[in-house]
Amino acid sequence: MKLFHHPFSSAAFKVRALIHELGLPCELVTVDMSKGEHKTPEYVAKNPNGKVPVLEDEGFHLWESNAILCYLAAKKPESGLLLTEARGMALMHQWLQWHATTLSPSAGEVMMQTVYLRIMGQQKDEAKYAAGLEKLRRDLGVLEKGLAGKEYLCGKLTIADFSLVSNLLLRGPMGFDLEAYPNVKAWVARMEDRESVRKSLPPL
Numbered sequence: 647m648k649l650f651h652h653p654f655s656s657a658a659f660k661v662r663a664l665i666h667e668l669g670l671p672c673e674l675v676t677v678d679m680s681k682g683e684h685k686t687p688e689y690v691a692k693n694p695n696g697k698v699p700v701l702e703d704e705g706f707h708l709w710e711s712n713a714i715l716c717y718l719a720a721k722k723p724e725s726g727l728l729l730t731e732a733r734g735m736a737l738m739h740q741w742l743q744w745h746a747t748t749l750s751p752s753a754g755e756v757m758m759q760t761v762y763l764r765i766m767g768q769q770k771d772e773a774k775y776a777a778g779l780e781k782l783r784r785d786l787g788v789l790e791k792g793l794a795g796k797e798y799l800c801g802k803l804t805i806a807d808f809s810l811v812s813n814l815l816l817r818g819p820m821g822f823d824l825e826a827y828p829n830v831k832a833w834v835a836r837m838e839d840r841e842s843v844r845k846s847l848p849p850l
């Protein structure tokens with residue numbers, strides 16, 4: 647297998663972490679987005695969205711990081727990271743979809759206005775940053791309630807934990823902390839304790 651990724655992409659981070667967690671053999675191919683490698687015809691043939699990550703497995707191409715997590719975890723059902731029992735599976739997808747539709751866009755705006763613009767040598771737009779941060783705080787409130795009395799989102803470790811934590815790892819450079827969200831703070835610390843997560847962190 648090959649994973650086309652970028653070290654600073656939160657969507658790629660979660661896939662790298664799961665690959666390490668599952669011990670799957672996979673070559674990491676860095677896509678140089680500063681050179682527009684993610685928009686070349688060759689790359690767009692793998693992912694018509696022109697985004698990272700993309701997984702390649704014997705001619706099969708898969709994009710959307712949460713779908714990639716499902717595919718990889720299905721290769722190792724004994725890991726228990728992909729829930730199959732009706733309520734567990736539904737809860738896992740609830741969090742994966744909430745991530746894709748809600749947490750990832752708000753965290754993405756904050757990430758854009760801080761880490762990405764800084765890498766590109768550009769100034770942040772303070773109004774967009776403040777708006778992103780407000781949405782992110784609202785989402786952290788939802789996560790805080792979801793984690794009440796639980797070590798992990800679905801009661802046990804699943805791919806949903808790898809997915810959602812991906813947006814909170816660069817909180818320092820993104821300019822927020824988790825002090826107001828003790829359940830989230832403890833859960834992130836639990837995830838950051840995992841070797842698979844530590845090995846996959848962006849170089850910041």
Ligand SMILES: N[C@@H](CCC(=O)N[C@@H](CS)C(=O)NCC(=O)O)C(=O)O
Nearest residue numbers: 655656657696697698699710711712
């Ligand atoms: N929903 C997608 C998001 C992928 C995504 O937005 N990737 C970003 C990096 S985190 C990217 O490649 N951006 C380049 C672009 O939009 O041109 C997923 O989860 O895989």
